[in-house]
Amino acid sequence: MDFSVLAQGVIDGDLDTVLGEVRRYLAEDAPPQTVMEEHLLPAMSEVGRLFEEGEYFVPELMMSARTMQESMKILNPLLTQSGVQKIGRVVIGTVKGDFHDIGKNLVAAMLEGGGFEVVDLGVDVPPEKFADAVRQREGTLVALSALLTTTMPQMKKVIEKLEADGLRKSSKVIIGGAPVTGEFAEKIGADGYSDNAGAAVTLAKSFFV
C-alpha cells in the first residue's frame, strides 16, 4: 500500500516529518478533518496491523502514537472551532485500566466541534468518577471508550454504577473503541455505539432532539 509522506511519517514514528507535513497541509488550506481522516487514521490502522503481525513492538507503537498525539494538539483546536450554541453536556473518558486516548480525544474534539459542552475525564477512569460527573448535571450524556478486550467489561460496570446511584434514567450512555461492537453495546445495556468520531456526533445529537 502507498502512503502519503504524512502517513508514512506516523508509521515510522518520525515526529519532525509528521508535524512538518501537518503544518504544510493546513497552510495549503486542507480541512483538519481531512488531514485526520485521510492520513493520520489510516496510518494508525497500519501501525495496529504491524503490531498485530509482530513486526512492531510497544516502543514503535509509542513513537507512532506520539506523532499522532502531537498532531492532534495542532488539529484539535481547529476541529473544535465553532461558535454554535451548546446542544448538551457530554462526559467522556477511557474506562478504568485503559490508557488509550487517541480515539477518545478525537471523539471529544468532534463532539465539541459539533456543539456539545464536553467534560473530558481522561484515561483510566473508574465508574465512581463517571457517576460523580453525571451527578453534577441531569441529562448528561456519558461517552465511554475502551481499546482493550480486558477493559470492555468496565463499560458495564459504569452502567451498573449509574443504575445503583439512580442516575441511569436521566443519562444516556454511548460507547466505542476498536474492539467494541453494536452487539456488545446492546448486551451491556448501553444506549448507542459508533465506530468513528463523526458518527459519534450524529449519535450524540440523536439523544438531544
Ligand code: B12
Ligand atoms: C496507539 C496504541 C497504543 C498506545 C496508546 C497511546 C495513547 N495515548 O492512546 C500505547 C503504546 C500506549 C498502547 C499501549 C498498549 N496497547 Co495498544 N494500541 C494502540 C493502537 C496501535 C492504535 C489505537 C489508536 O489510537 N487508534 C486510532 C484511534 C483514532 O482509533 P480508536 O481508538 O479505535 O478510536 C476510534 C473509534 O474506535 C471510535 N471511538 C473510540 N472511542 C470512542 C468512544 C465513543 C463513545 C464512541 C461513540 C466512539 C469511540 O472513534 C475513534 C475515532 O474514529 C491499537 C491497534 C488498533 N488497531 O486499535 C493498539 C491496541 C489497542 N493495543 C493493544 C495492546 C495489547 C496494548 C498494551 C496491553 C500493550 C502492552 N503489551 O503493553 C498496552 C495497554 C496499555 C493500557 N493499559 O491501556 C491491543 C489490544 C488487544 C486487545 N484485544 O485487547 C491493540 C488492538 C493492538 C493489537 N492488535 O494487539 N497502545
